Amino acid sequence: MTNSQSDMWSPKITQAPTIPPVELMKQQASALVNYTHGLVTADVTVKAYPEKLGSLFSSPQEPYFEATFWLGVPTLDYRFLLLTARYGLEVWPVLISPSGQDSVEVPDQPAFETALRALLSSERTTKIVNTLMAHA
């Protein structure tokens, strides 16, 4: 593709990434209220682990981000970690770690969406949400 005269950027610049995993997670988090009417909520928090913190880990690590998907019961100040998604500066691949289950690495947005859909719609997650609803 040829750049127009007004566009002086290199065509070698990486194409803008697809929707980042944290945004996809936030979209799903906000959708939960449709089912639970606020008795159980969902929230996504992001924490950056910059290089300077690498020395605090058991072994030096690259900087990375950790997006955490929480289910919450506001009446109890209780929250339950449903999954974490870890990714580096280049976003993809993403390591998805559902709470209490094995981690899986996904290479791109479609694979992430497939994995997230499978997790959120699973019988296990449904039971978790329903159990939390029972406590609310």
Added chain:
Amino acid sequence: MLTIAFWNVARKPLGATVAGLALEWDVDIFVVCESPTSTDATQTALSQASQRPWHTAFAIGRGIVVYTRLHPRFLQTRRELPNALFLNITLPLYPDFLLAAVHLRSKLHAQTADQAAAARKIVRELSSLERDVGHQRTIALGDFNMDPFEEGMLSADAFHGVMSRDIALRHTRRVAGDSYGFFYNPMWGFIGRSSTVPGTYYYDNSGAMVNQYWHVYDQLIVRPNVAPWIDDARIRILTMCGPQSLIAPNGCPDAGAASDHLPIVFSIDPPVEIST
């Protein structure tokens, strides 16, 4: 997942720093000892920093105080010693577990034998409690005022905290005909670690022939049943609170601006229990 922190603030008014750490590390339960700050003030600082209510779950005077952002109904005190507080924590979707918060006497006021005796007393109480509740899902944390290799931490009839997860998973060891339960002590791995600070506490005993300088007095140890919940890579000795260093320019804990002990933080990821 649950995140738990411990800090001996060494009689310094560090409520705001405790709150800052709780926010930064997304702490659910914060055990603080030797705080001169009132529990109300610390609880308020925690609540203001996180913009959500924190509770003072339990306290032995100001020696050991347990703050939590969890609803207090999830934490029940089961037993208490002058140097230890035993809580049962029951959370939705997770198996209940015991949390023992301990603060043993300093070497300034206790001999090695005294510390080991105190450790044995705590373990006896804990073992009795484990029999009462019918499980051994136990986490003990605090300022043990002993290194992992000292008698009170390692002896079979005391904490029996071994450095190997695999050995701990044998659950018990027989010594002279008696069976003793293990703890797994992941803090062995923090002794003299080159990639971070060499310990949680620094004491320059320069008049002594043997001078270790750094110690790992602040520890968490877990029963074998809990070992799979712990990711060693998620145990941290903290050296910063936001932009504030907890380390002085000489590389030691900043006892002037903060504490002579460094805080520790870790996460547990218990298995999810879903009723069918």
